[in-house]
Amino acid sequence: MHTAIKYLTEPSLDNPVMVCGLPGIGSVAWLAVNHLQKELKAELFAEVYSPAFSPKVWLTEDGIVKLMKGEFYFWKSADGGPDLLLFSANEQPYSPEGQYELADVVLDLAQRFEVKQVITMGGMATDNFTDHPKVYVGGTDTDLVKEVEAFGAVKLAGGAITGTNGLIFGLAKPRSISAICLLAETPGYLSLDASAAKSALEMSSKLLRIELDYSALEKQARENSDAVHKARDLSRNNLPRDRDLSYVS
Amino acid sequence: MHTAIKYLTEPSLDNPVMVCGLPGIGSVAWLAVNHLQKELKAELFAEVYSPAFSPKVWLTEDGIVKLMKGEFYFWKSADGGPDLLLFSANEQPYSPEGQYELADVVLDLAQRFEVKQVITMGGMATDNFTDHPKVYVGGTDTDLVKEVEAFGAVKLAGGAITGTNGLIFGLAKPRSISAICLLAETPGYLSLDASAAKSALEMSSKLLRIELDYSALEKQARENSDAVHKARDLSRNNLPRDRDLSYVS
Amino acid sequence: MHTAIKYLTEPSLDNPVMVCGLPGIGSVAWLAVNHLQKELKAELFAEVYSPAFSPKVWLTEDGIVKLMKGEFYFWKSADGGPDLLLFSANEQPYSPEGQYELADVVLDLAQRFEVKQVITMGGMATDNFTDHPKVYVGGTDTDLVKEVEAFGAVKLAGGAITGTNGLIFGLAKPRSISAICLLAETPGYLSLDASAAKSALEMSSKLLRIELDYSALEKQARENSDAVHKARDLSRNNLPRDRDLSYVS
Amino acid sequence: MHTAIKYLTEPSLDNPVMVCGLPGIGSVAWLAVNHLQKELKAELFAEVYSPAFSPKVWLTEDGIVKLMKGEFYFWKSADGGPDLLLFSANEQPYSPEGQYELADVVLDLAQRFEVKQVITMGGMATDNFTDHPKVYVGGTDTDLVKEVEAFGAVKLAGGAITGTNGLIFGLAKPRSISAICLLAETPGYLSLDASAAKSALEMSSKLLRIELDYSALEKQARENSDAVHKARDLSRNNLPRDRDLSYVS
Numbered sequence: 001m002h003t004a005i006k007y008l009t010e011p012s013l014d015n016p017v018m019v020c021g022l023p024g025i026g027s028v029a030w031l032a033v034n035h036l037q038k039e040l041k042a043e044l045f046a047e048v049y050s051p052a053f054s055p056k057v058w059l060t061e062d063g064i065v066k067l068m069k070g071e072f073y074f075w076k077s078a079d080g081g082p083d084l085l086l087f088s089a090n091e092q093p094y095s096p097e098g099q100y101e102l103a104d105v106v107l108d109l110a111q112r113f114e115v116k117q118v119i120t121m122g123g124m125a126t127d128n129f130t131d132h133p134k135v136y137v138g139g140t141d142t143d144l145v146k147e148v149e150a151f152g153a154v155k156l157a158g159g160a161i162t163g164t165n166g167l168i169f170g171l172a173k174p175r176s177i178s179a180i181c182l183l184a185e186t187p188g189y190l191s192l193d194a195s196a197a198k199s200a201l202e203m204s205s206k207l208l209r210i211e212l213d214y215s216a217l218e219k220q221a222r223e224n225s226d227a228v229h230k231a232r233d234l235s236r237n238n239l240p241r242d243r244d245l246s247y248v249s
Numbered sequence: 250m251h252t253a254i255k256y257l258t259e260p261s262l263d264n265p266v267m268v269c270g271l272p273g274i275g276s277v278a279w280l281a282v283n284h285l286q287k288e289l290k291a292e293l294f295a296e297v298y299s300p301a302f303s304p305k306v307w308l309t310e311d312g313i314v315k316l317m318k319g320e321f322y323f324w325k326s327a328d329g330g331p332d333l334l335l336f337s338a339n340e341q342p343y344s345p346e347g348q349y350e351l352a353d354v355v356l357d358l359a360q361r362f363e364v365k366q367v368i369t370m371g372g373m374a375t376d377n378f379t380d381h382p383k384v385y386v387g388g389t390d391t392d393l394v395k396e397v398e399a400f401g402a403v404k405l406a407g408g409a410i411t412g413t414n415g416l417i418f419g420l421a422k423p424r425s426i427s428a429i430c431l432l433a434e435t436p437g438y439l440s441l442d443a444s445a446a447k448s449a450l451e452m453s454s455k456l457l458r459i460e461l462d463y464s465a466l467e468k469q470a471r472e473n474s475d476a477v478h479k480a481r482d483l484s485r486n487n488l489p490r491d492r493d494l495s496y497v498s
Numbered sequence: 499m500h501t502a503i504k505y506l507t508e509p510s511l512d513n514p515v516m517v518c519g520l521p522g523i524g525s526v527a528w529l530a531v532n533h534l535q536k537e538l539k540a541e542l543f544a545e546v547y548s549p550a551f552s553p554k555v556w557l558t559e560d561g562i563v564k565l566m567k568g569e570f571y572f573w574k575s576a577d578g579g580p581d582l583l584l585f586s587a588n589e590q591p592y593s594p595e596g597q598y599e600l601a602d603v604v605l606d607l608a609q610r611f612e613v614k615q616v617i618t619m620g621g622m623a624t625d626n627f628t629d630h631p632k633v634y635v636g637g638t639d640t641d642l643v644k645e646v647e648a649f650g651a652v653k654l655a656g657g658a659i660t661g662t663n664g665l666i667f668g669l670a671k672p673r674s675i676s677a678i679c680l681l682a683e684t685p686g687y688l689s690l691d692a693s694a695a696k697s698a699l700e701m702s703s704k705l706l707r708i709e710l711d712y713s714a715l716e717k718q719a720r721e722n723s724d725a726v727h728k729a730r731d732l733s734r735n736n737l738p739r740d741r742d743l744s745y746v747s
Numbered sequence: 748m749h750t751a752i753k754y755l756t757e758p759s760l761d762n763p764v765m766v767c768g769l770p771g772i773g774s775v776a777w778l779a780v781n782h783l784q785k786e787l788k789a790e791l792f793a794e795v796y797s798p799a800f801s802p803k804v805w806l807t808e809d810g811i812v813k814l815m816k817g818e819f820y821f822w823k824s825a826d827g828g829p830d831l832l833l834f835s836a837n838e839q840p841y842s843p844e845g846q847y848e849l850a851d852v853v854l855d856l857a858q859r860f861e862v863k864q865v866i867t868m869g870g871m872a873t874d875n876f877t878d879h880p881k882v883y884v885g886g887t888d889t890d891l892v893k894e895v896e897a898f899g900a901v902k903l904a905g906g907a908i909t910g911t912n913g914l915i916f917g918l919a920k921p922r923s924i925s926a927i928c929l930l931a932e933t934p935g936y937l938s939l940d941a942s943a944a945k946s947a948l949e950m951s952s953k954l955l956r957i958e959l960d961y962s963a964l965e966k967q968a969r970e971n972s973d974a975v976h977k978a979r980d981l982s983r984n985n986l987p988r989d990r991d992l993s994y995v996s
Binding site for chain 2: 051052055057058060062064066067094
């Protein structure tokens with residue numbers, strides 16, 4: 001069994017931009033792509049199964065089985081902006097080789113649809129909690145980085161990005177695909193940082209020139225913020241935890 | 250060396266139902282398929298060898314070597330009910346990738362024989378010991394789940410199923426094979442829970458409309474029950490253990 | 499890079515018997531095949547390299563590099579007895595999958611030369627040290643086991659054989675190659691048990707109807723025995739260790 | 748995704764010598780090849796990407812993404828000496844199988860360019876710090892070892908070389924490529940031992956009959972030496988550490 005894409009339909013897209021976000025620290029990228037998919041009502045058109053995902057299945061509340069998988073959605077712009085391809089998955093692959101394998105298959109699909117740019121997102125762990133997380137940017141070339149800095153992002157001057165979000169970003173380069181990685185500040189202790197997800201997504205939407213309603217993310221962010229501020233008045237041992245989402249690796 | 254099926258004979262079957270059970274918690278599924286095979290006198294027709302099984306061989310009491318392997322049996326119905334394919338193995342594969350690989354090869358065989366349904370079984374760990382274990386059900390679609398609920402099963406509303414029994418169930422879905430997973434309640438401490446195996450198998454036999462003699466499983470279940478009830482009168486440190494079957498992973 | 503055989507020459511053999519022994523407990527099989535190769539002056543004709551061996555190289559006393567590898571030797575009988583193929587390696591593969599892979603490649607070569615029988619050897623850990631280790635036998639069929647029992651071996655009635663020596667033995671069966679496994683008693687604490695190696699090799703030579711000079715193994719066995727008997731007069735903490743051979747896994 | 752070479756240009760070379768050095772103990776080989784590449788202004792012509800590298804990417808100070816990769820450089824001799832191929836990488840592969848895979852791919856390239864010799868380097872851990880590290884030599888044949896001994900190297904009489912530098916050296920042999928491994932003495936506690944790198948590179952340059960300026964390595968070596976001598980006057984707990992290079996595995 002190999003990592004393989006199963007097409008449900010084959011959309012016709014005009015040099016789309018691909019936006020990727022797998023679960024990772026604070027689930028920043030996963031939340032952002034998930035929100036984008038829901039707000040745009042982007043349509044599922046392909047799934048990717050892999051022996052590199054963990055060997056288990058999930059059940060919905062209706063008792064229906066779901067596999068570990070990646071999902072590709074598309075959205076066609078009505079106003080002349082770029083069409084979009086979205087990619088996410090319910091977890092990152094199990095092994096290092098599996099992470100490379102998935103990133104490679106995602107970029108195969110990107111090339112097939114002649115994407116003009118790949119945007120990956122993620123969280124950057126910082127020590128303190130903030131209601132207005134900064135967004136850091138890296139890119140495949142200097143002009144691209146400067147373009148995003150002009151929108152208010154901070155240049156990632158050094159450091160490493162681990163995991164599949166980083167590999168999709170990096171492996172775009174030898175394929176000559178323009179790529180950007182946006183990392184939003186997140187404290188390590190939030191399992192679902194809606195505030196960081198909103199920051200990363202706002203930066204993406206500026207680049208994509210799309211308008212989004214962020215109210216769902218904002219509601220979740222306020223709840224996080226209230227919980228964290230309340231926690232600061234209590235002892236460290238009583239620090240509240242986000243609701244646990246076991247499908248987020 | 251790859252995971253590969255070796256055919257001993259090639260039976261002619263009429264849209265059979267496939268019943269799968271690999272060793273797992275309480276050996277529920279393994280016991281159930283083993284009992285089914287013996288009661289129906291189902292015939293061995295194919296074996297699967299894999300480098301994903303553990304790197305060892307076994308010897309029978311006669312000194313004859315046996316490999317780690319999976320085995321496929323068939324049974325032809327005499328009364329117009331569905332023909333059956335049975336699958337089991339003496340252990341689950343060693344690695345996550347190996348579990349996906351085996352599940353995939355099993356479903357290749359299922360498609361080759363145009364199975365109309367796959368039933369996998371397993372144990373669901375619960376805190377307390379009962380003589381009448383409940384059976385939970387998940388499926389590839391809602392109608393299927395409702396059909397099994399009508400026979401007295403409880404819907405699996407959420408949660409995860411790990412291992413090869415779960416993967417065979419889940420990977421059936423993208424192949425458009427109808428599949429059901431039946432999990433019988435089992436306390437964690439029994440290595441061979443005949444009572445849970447009987448519950449799972451009774452539910453399967455209702456779906457398959459076959460009559461089975463359960464006396465062998467019932468005898469083993471009574472012995473388990475006596476041992477557990479006796480243990481409750483003793484100190485926790487003296488809790489008796491089931492006889493150890495080292496070929497059950 | 500794959501596990502692959504490199505042929506140096508291609509001998510012409512008449513339905514040879516293959517004798518295999520990789521390093522394992524007490525290095526029994528490795529010592530036995532090594533002794534057999536030297537006594538018969540069997541000729542190296544093929545090597546097997548594999549990414550499943552550990553990622554290192556060795557240097558001889560002359561500073562010449564040697565890879566981790568397996569080696570095949572042949573010996574042509576002058577008196578009408580069976581020709582021989584010998585196989586050994588300086589370690590067992592690193593991973594479970596690698597052990598299956600190597601066993602599979604060895605049996606590919608066996609089939610290419612139409613071997614009529616495979617004999618693998620090994621050590622069986624026992625609690626006490628003896629100057630006359632028993633030899634246990636398992637086989638691919640009952641007649642074979644009985645034939646070796648007639649030479650004084652004890653039937654392996656149950657139990658497991660782990661590692662590559664066991665896999666070569668077991669994987670012969672689905673290829674319909676007659677195979678025997680001979681395990682000589684060895685205490686766990688000897689890294690090179692020449693006495694057990696001699697016992698296993700004597701049993702093999704009866705089956706092969708060849709005469710061997712065992713003086714080199716006997717000398718080593720006497721040294722082991724003297725050391726062990728001396729150790730018994732001392733405290734357990736002072737138990738002497740065999741000289742350490744780091745190339746024995 | 749497989750370990751694969753991506754060619755940027757295809758140089759025309761005349762039976763070049765290949766010099767390899769991946770990061771390892773004291774970063775000896777990596778520093779040596781890096782210095783050689785800079786001094787000769789050798790030109791990058793090919794890159795190797797592999798799923799066996801760790802699953803992460805790096806960012807430059809300009810925010811530009813860089814993958815884990817190997818790099819091949821070439822240099823054409825102007826004075827009739829041998830042309831050179833240089834190989835290094837920013838880390839050694841993650842898994843044993845990956846190390847074999849990379850070594851194999853590097854030697855594929857070596858054969859494509861018909862290299863007449865491969866020189867790999869490395870560090871050999873010793874107990875004490877010295878300003879004049881000795882260089883040890885191993886080879887694929889006795890004449891080669893003697894030739895390097897004549898230049899002042901010490902024969903590696905036994906022992907093992909682990910990792911990719913050793914595998915490139917060893918796997919050259921079954922391909923009938925002449926190969927040398929040069930190991931310079933290094934204490935275990937230096938992460939960048941410029942002094943050992945200089946010793947190894949001086950030995951290589953004698954073999955290659957090239958003149959090099961070592962001032963950059965010498966400066967770094969003096970700093971190391973000063974730091975170590977200063978540390979000896981302090982308590983063991985205050986032992987200074989080299990600046991940490993996180994890209995050195």
